């Protein structure tokens with residue numbers, strides 16, 4: 001019986017329906033508030049020792065552009081990328097508190113955090129000063145290297161000198177001779 005069952009059920013895997021996945025993903029989320037937390041110790045990224053939030057309305061143009069132009073091979077992540085502008089567009093601007101990003105949206109957004117700090121849309125909060133940092137000092141220090149090797153450290157500080165971000169980088173170019 002098993003043989004026949006397999007034979008007649010030999011349908012192909014249904015194609016991944018991105019639109020459906022986006023809808024299902026959005027249904028599971030609480031509505032977005034006025035602001036969105038993009039950096040917080042809660043997200044578990046130990047390079048940051050600060051909190052950063054952006055107004056949903058300020059994040060929206062970037063999210064629309066990003067969803068239209070970037071595609072990832074990870075289907076779940078792509079659904080989150082497409083869902084992000086829809087979620088932000090539905091933000092309740094009257095609710096003056098910040099929403100946390102669900103995991104996949106954070107994955108989509110995290111490599112762009114520096115852009116939001118640089119272009120001034122992000123509000124960075126120093127955990128030491130317990131206040132908003134108007135002017136985040138972004139530095140590249142300990143630059144070393146030569147030829148096919150480079151090493152540096154990215155550091156962000158508040159005007160009081162408290163560290164907000166720290167990451168060491170090492171880059172090796174494998175040149176075939």
Ligand SMILES: [Zn+2]
Nearest residue numbers: 126129158162
């Ligand atoms: Zn500080």
